[in-house]
Amino acid sequence: MVTADRMQLSNDIRTNGTIDTPNPWWSNAVVYQIYPRSFQDTNGDGMGDLKGITSRLDYLADLGVDVLWLSPVFNSPQDDNGYDISDYQDIDPLFGTLADMDELLAQAHDRGLKVVMDLVVNHTSDEHAWFQASRDKSDEHADWYIWRPTRAGFTPGEPGAEPNKWGSYFGGSAWQFDDKRGEYFLHQYSKKQPDLNWENPAVRKAVYAMMNWWMDRGIDGFRMDVITQISKPYDANGRLPGEEGSELEDLPAGPDGYSSPFPFCSDGPRVDEFLAEMRREVFAGRDGFLTVGEAPGITPERNEHITNPANGELDMLFLFEHVDVDCENGTKWNPIPLRLTELKRTLSEQQKAVKNSGWASLFFNNHDQPRAVSRWGDDSTDETRARSAKALGLLLHMHRGTPYIYQGEELGMTNAHFTRLDQYRDLESINMYHQRVDEAGIQSPESMMDALARRGRDNARTPMQWDASTYAGFTCETAQRPWIDVNANHVDINAAAEYDDPDSVYSFYKKLIELRHTNPVIAAGDWQLLDAANEQVYAFTRSLEETVLVLVNVSGKVVDIPSEAAALLANKELAEQHILLSTYDRAHTVQALAGGQLAAWEGVAVRL
Numbered sequence: 001m002v003t004a005d006r007m008q009l010s011n012d013i014r015t016n017g018t019i020d021t022p023n024p025w026w027s028n029a030v031v032y033q034i035y036p037r038s039f040q041d042t043n044g045d046g047m048g049d050l051k052g053i054t055s056r057l058d059y060l061a062d063l064g065v066d067v068l069w070l071s072p073v074f075n076s077p078q079d080d081n082g083y084d085i086s087d088y089q090d091i092d093p094l095f096g097t098l099a100d101m102d103e104l105l106a107q108a109h110d111r112g113l114k115v116v117m118d119l120v121v122n123h124t125s126d127e128h129a130w131f132q133a134s135r136d137k138s139d140e141h142a143d144w145y146i147w148r149p150t151r152a153g154f155t156p157g158e159p160g161a162e163p164n165k166w167g168s169y170f171g172g173s174a175w176q177f178d179d180k181r182g183e184y185f186l187h188q189y190s191k192k193q194p195d196l197n198w199e200n201p202a203v204r205k206a207v208y209a210m211m212n213w214w215m216d217r218g219i220d221g222f223r224m225d226v227i228t229q230i231s232k233p234y235d236a237n238g239r240l241p242g243e244e245g246s247e248l249e250d251l252p253a254g255p256d257g258y259s260s261p262f263p264f265c266s267d268g269p270r271v272d273e274f275l276a277e278m279r280r281e282v283f284a285g286r287d288g289f290l291t292v293g294e295a296p297g298i299t300p301e302r303n304e305h306i307t308n309p310a311n312g313e314l315d316m317l318f319l320f321e322h323v324d325v326d327c328e329n330g331t332k333w334n335p336i337p338l339r340l341t342e343l344k345r346t347l348s349e350q351q352k353a354v355k356n357s358g359w360a361s362l363f364f365n366n367h368d369q370p371r372a373v374s375r376w377g378d379d380s381t382d383e384t385r386a387r388s389a390k391a392l393g394l395l396l397h398m399h400r401g402t403p404y405i406y407q408g409e410e411l412g413m414t415n416a417h418f419t420r421l422d423q424y425r426d427l428e429s430i431n432m433y434h435q436r437v438d439e440a441g442i443q444s445p446e447s448m449m450d451a452l453a454r455r456g457r458d459n460a461r462t463p464m465q466w467d468a469s470t471y472a473g474f475t476c477e478t479a480q481r482p483w484i485d486v487n488a489n490h491v492d493i494n495a496a497a498e499y500d501d502p503d504s505v506y507s508f509y510k511k512l513i514e515l516r517h518t519n520p521v522i523a524a525g526d527w528q529l530l531d532a533a534n535e536q537v538y539a540f541t542r543s544l545e546e547t548v549l550v551l552v553n554v555s556g557k558v559v560d561i562p563s564e565a566a567a568l569l570a571n572k573e574l575a576e577q578h579i580l581l582s583t584y585d586r587a588h589t590v591q592a593l594a595g596g597q598l599a600a601w602e603g604v605a606v607r608l
Contacts, residue, residue, distance in 0.1 A: 006028065006029070006066065006517040007028065007517060007518055007520075008023075008025070009023045009027045009028055009520060009523060009524060010023075010520075011023055013520055013524045013544065014524070015027040015359070015523075015524050016307065016308075016309055016315075016354070016357065016358060016359040017308070017309045017310065017357055018357070021309060023524075024309075024315065025288060026066070026067070026290055026315065026402060027523060027524060028516050028517055028520075028522075028523035028524070029066035029067055029402060029516075030064070030065045030066055030067070030402070030403050030404075030405065030513045030516060030517075031065065031066070031067040031068075031069055031116070031290075031292075031402060031403070031404045031405070032060060032063070032065040032067065032068055032069070032404075032405045032406075032407070033069045033071070033366055033367065033404060033405065033406045033407060034053060034068055034069065034070050034071065034407055035048075035071045035367045035406075035407060035460070035461060036048045036049065036050065036052075036053060036070055036071060036073050036082075036095055037071075037081065037082070037094070037095075037461075037483060038407070038461050038462065038463045038464060038474070038482075038483075038484070039052055039053055039056070039407055039463075039464050039474075040052025040053060040055060040056050040464065040466070040474060041474055041475035041479065041482070042055060044475060044476055044478070044479035044480060045094075045479070045480055046475060046479060046480040046481055046482045046483050047094050047095075047482075047483050048095070048463075048464075048474070049094070049095045049096050049100070050073065050091070050095050050096040050097075050100040050101055050103075050104050051096055051100055051103075051104075053068075053070070053104055054100075054103060054104045054107050054108075057107055057108055057111055057113065058111070059495065060111075060113060061111040061112070061113060062510075063410060063506075063509065063510060063513065064510055064513040064514060064517065065113070065405065065513060066112075066113065066114060067113070067114045067115075067116055067220070067290060068108060068113055068114070068115050068116065069116045069117075069118065069223050069292075069404070070115065070116070070117055070118060071083075071118045071367055072085060072117075072118045072119075072120060072225075073091055073092060073095040073096075073101070073117075074086075074087060074088055074089075074090065074091065074092060075087035075090045075091070075092045076092050076125060077125055077127050077192065078092070078094070079125070079190050079192040079193070079427065080170075080189065080190050080192075080193060080427050081425075081426075081427075081461075083118075083120050083189075083193070083225060084120075084123075084124070084125040084126075084127075084190060084192055084193045085120050085124055085125055085128065086124070086125040086127040086128045086129075087128070087129075088210045089210060089213060089214075102217070102218070105217075105218045105219065106218075109218075114220035114221070114288070114290070115219055115220055116219065116220055116221045116222060116223055116290055116292070117214060117219050117221075117222055117223070118222070118223050118225060119211070119222040119223065119224050119225065120224075120225040120226075121196065121207050121224065121225075121227070121230065122188070122195060122196065122225065122226045122227065122229050122230050123187065123188070123189060123193040123194055123195045123196060124193070124194065124196060125192060125193065126191075126192045126193070126194055127192075130144050130145075130196075130206075131144075131145060131194055134147070134181075135178055135180045135181045136180075136181070137181060140202075143197060143200050144196060144197055144200060144202070144203050145185050145186070145194045145195065145196060145197055146185060146186040146194075146195050146196075146197050146232065146240075147181065147183045147184065147185050148163035148175070148183060148184050148185075148186070148240075148243065149163070149182075149183050149184075150177070150183070150184065151163060151244055152244060156177055156182065157177040161177070161184075162174075162175040162184060163175055163184055163240065163242075163243050163244075164240060164241065164242030164243050164246075164250055164259070165242055165250060165253050165257075165258055165259045166186075166240075166242070166250075166258065166259055166260070166261040167254075167256065167257075167258025167259065167260060167261075168187060168188060168189060168190070168191070168258075169188060169189055169262070169428075170189050170190050170427060170428050170431050170432070171428075171431035171432050171434070171435040172191070172258075172431070172435065173258065174186060174187055174188055174258075174261055175187070176191040176194075186232075186240075188226075188229065188261055188265060190427060195232075196230070198230045198231060198232075198270070198274055199232075199234075199270075204274065204277065204278075207278075208277075208278060208281040208282050211278075211282045212281075212282055215282065215283075215286060215289070220288060220289055220290060221289040221290035221291050221292075222291055222292075223292050223293075223294070224291070224292070224293045224294065224314075225294050226294050226296060227275070227293040227294060227295070227314075228266055228267050228268075228271055228293060228294075228295040228296065228297065228298050228306075228317075229265045229266055229268070229296065229297075230268070230271065230274055231265075231267075231268030231269055231270040231271045231273075231274060232264070232265055232268050233248060233264050233265075233268055233269055234248075235247035235248050240264075241264050242259065248264075251263065255440060255442050256435060256436070256439075256440045256442065257440070262296070262297060263297070266296050266297025266298070267295075267297050267298055267299075267302060271306075272305070272306070272311070272313060275293075275306065275313035275314055276311065276312050276313055279291075279312045279313060279314075280312070290315055291314045291315045291316075292314065292315060292316045292317065292318065292361060293306070293314045293316075293317045293318070294317075294318045295317040295318055295319055295320075296320055298317060298319055299353075300319065300349045300350045300352070300353035300354075301353055303317050303319055303350065303353055303354065303358060303360070304353045304354050304356075304357060304358040305358070306358070307354065307357075307358035307359045308357040308358045309357075310357065315359065316359045316360070316361045316401070316402060317361060318361050318363065318366075319350055319361070321346045321349075321350075322343060322346040322347050322350065323364065323369055325338065325339070325342040325343055325346055326338045326339075326342075326375070326376075327455075332451070332455040333432060333436060333443065333448065333451040333455070334443075334451070335451060335454050335455055338375075338376050339535065340534070340535050340536065340538060340554050341532065341533060341534075341535055343376075343538070344529060344532055344538060345532075347399065348529045348532070350401075351399060351400060351401075351527045351529075354400075354401070355526070355527075359401060359402065360399065360400060360401030360402070361401055361402055361404060362396050362397065362399050362401045362402060362403040362404065363396070363403070363404040363406070364376075364392060364396055364409075365404075365405075365406035365409045365460065366404070366406050366460065367406070367457065367460050367461060368457050368460070369406075369457075369460060370415050370454060370455050370456065370457075370459040370460065371408075371409075371413055371414050371415045371459055371460060372389075372392050372409070373385055373388055373389040373392065373412055373413075373414055374414045374415035374454075374459070375415075375454070375455075376388075376392060376554070377389060377391070377392055377601070378556050378601070379414040379415070382492060382493075384556060384600070384601065385412055385414065385493075386412055386503075386504070386505050387583055387600065387601035387602075388556075388601045389409075389412035389505045390412075390505060390508045390583040390601070390603065391552050391553065391554065391583050391601040391602070391603040392552075392554075393409075393505075393508065393509060393512055394508075394512065394550070394552055394581065394583060394603040394604075394605065395538050395550070395552040395554070395603060397512045397513075397515075397516065397522075398522060398540075398542065398548075398550040398605055399527060399540075400524070400525065400526075400527045400542070403512075403513075403516065405509065406460065407464055408464055408465060409509075410505060410506050410509040411465060411493055411494065411495060411498055411504075411505055411506055412493060412505035413462075413465055413487070413493060414487065414489060414493070415453065415454070415459040416453075416458060416459050416462050416485070416487055417453060417487070417488075418452070418453060418456075418458070418485075419449070419453070421433060421449070421452075423458075423484075423485055424452065424456060424458050425458055425461070425483065425484050426456060426457045426458045426461070428457060429452050429456040429457060429458060432448075433448050433449075433452065436448055458484060461484060462484055462485065462486060462487045463475075463482050463484070463486050463487075463490075464495075465486070465487065465490040465493055465494040465495065466494055466495050466496060467490075467494050467495065467496040467497075468490065468491045468492075468494055468496070468497070470486075471486055472486045472487075472490035472494060473494070473495075473496070474486065508581075508583070511581055512581065515580060515581060515605070519580070520544055521542050521543065521544040521545070521546060521547075521548050522542060522548070522605075524544060525542035525543050525544035525548070526542065526543045526544065527540060527541070527542060528540055528541045528543070530562070530564040530565050530568075531562035531563065531564045531565055534562040536553060536554060536555045536557070536559040537551060537552065537553055537554070537559055537561065537562050537565070537598065538550075538551075538552045538554055539551050539552075539561075539562060539564070539565040541568070546607060546608075547568075547607075547608045548580060548605055548606065548607055548608070549565060549568055549569070549605070549606050549608055550603075550604070550605050550606075551565055551598060551602075551603065551604050551606075552602075552603035552604075553598040553599070553600065553601060553602045553603065554601075555600065555601070556600045556601065557600055558597055558598070558599055558600060559597065559598055560596060560597055561593070561596050561597065561598060566596060568608060569593055569596075569608075572608065574590055574593055574594070574606065575590065576590055578590075578606050578607045578608075579604060579605075579606055579607075580605040580606065580607055581604070581605045582602070582603065582604045582605075583601060583602055583603040583604070584599060584602055589602065589604045589606075592604075593606065
């Protein structure tokens with residue numbers, strides 16, 4: 001039982017609020033994200049399913065995680081892999097049935113594992129009954145989405161007739177003309193993902209009713225997709241920026257011909273009001289739950305406000321500036337090498353903002369990010385892959401906040417290394433290739449394919465690598481080919497090979513999780529950055545009655561320990577028992593610290 005083995009932090013230790021605020025149960029918990037379609041297939045259709053997740057619960061319990069976050073399993077046309085929901089209160093047949101979901105919940109709870117569902121309420125599928133009804137101006141749902149007439153003087157459906165110049169994050173216009181209604185609807189993402197109108201109280205009431213239905217069914221909370229984009233900015237007459245006659249000026253169009261809704265729709269004017277209302281309507285009177293919001297565009301300072309328990313909004317947020325530090329001019333399609341000082345700066349800002357209240361989410365990997373070991377580590381050899389995967393894991397997990405592990409991260413799974421566009425399944429990747437290469441001509445085919453191989457979302461979505469069999473144990477040998485290709489390196493990188501290996505990435509992650517469960521300084525201690533200007537070593541301290549020094553060499557070269565960290569080690573007679581965790585063996589690390597150097601990808605947490 002996972003929760004039975006996890007030490008509960010004393011309320012004398014402050015976590016996300018003042019000293020007299022009881023610590024939430026998740027103060028020293030670890031969350032594991034599952035991408036269901038790629039986790040485990042049990043019926044041979046090449047698609048993961050809920051029964052597959054249930055069959056692997058013992059693996060997850062052994063790893064030691066506390067919470068399972070499931071990417072969407074609701075009914076969906078699967079235009080955006082389930083983030084386009086057509087029925088919030090049913091399971092897509094691809095993944096199973098409501099009875100399968102109930103069984104998963106029961107089996108997970110028996111093992112002390114909580115289950116959080118991925119909720120998408122900024123938008124629905126265009127096949128949702130609400131949207132279909134909204135296409136009729138006389139229907140009671142007519143104002144449940146953001147509809148606008150054709151711009152004056154233009155022909156409906158032709159370029160330039162859109163209400164403003166906003167572009168979709170998935171390529172093309174953010175407006176789609178609907179012949180039945182005779183108007184445009186807003187979609188920040190796919191044209192099959194119309195944005196809900198959160199200004200309408202009836203929309204919010206329906207969303208909260210659905211959330212309560214799931215909570216009553218036994219789930220333990222929600223991860224909320226792009227939840228900070230639910231509030232849009234309107235002028236006094238209800239017009240969006242750039243609309244004809246609007247008092248709000250739009251931004252200039254970019255080289256692709258579109259302006260961005262992002263600065264306007266991320267952290268809009270009523271976000272706090274809506275989130276506080278949701279807390280009251282869904283979670284008041286409940287306990288043992290977790291709410292985490294995906295928060296594009298939210299600053300660390302705003303994160304402190306939203307996650308401060310005194311404000312009654314969300315428990316934690318996913319911020320993104322730290323995973324954008326290697327993107328030139330704000331686009332991931334122009335990747336640049338990582339500067340460690342930039343990663344330090346962004347993570348430091350996040351840590352400092354929640355020093356007094358609020359909470360941080362810790363992640364490098366998820367279903368939208370490439371594999372960190374390929375991105376910032378070194379996957380060129382098995383040794384450097386394992387070393388760098390451990391180093392990045394140590395760096396992240398030793399920060400203050402709640403760590404999130406994405407499936408396969410604990411094995412050191414790598415990017416897919418695809419070389420052809422037809423290997424990709426991700427809507428964003430395919431659309432952006434055609435927009436940037438074929439339509440706008442702002443990127444060469446070679447450059448864009450390199451960008452997809454390095455940053456495309458499908459890098460995280462290849463099947464979980466359970467063993468060395470043909471389909472990596474994701475599905476049986478005679479099954480239908482998986483929905484996306486298995487990474488060829490699964491023959492060497494898989495759970496079966498790592499499970500009983502004490503030096504594997506998997507075993508290292510078990511130790512990381514155990515440290516957070518058992519050591520209050522790692523769970524709740526103060527955080528202080530050291531040697532901010534050093535480009536090779538990421539160094540910081542965690543302090544709570546005692547001090548732990550964390551040093552991580554984020555390079556493949558032997559480096560000197562930088563000055564501020566070296567000063568803390570001066571005149572210390574360290575022995576192996578002082579080493580909480582190291583990416584090498586303890587004896588090697590004691591010698592390294594005594595000699596003032598760190599080996600390639602050497603990381604250590606040492607008690608001073």
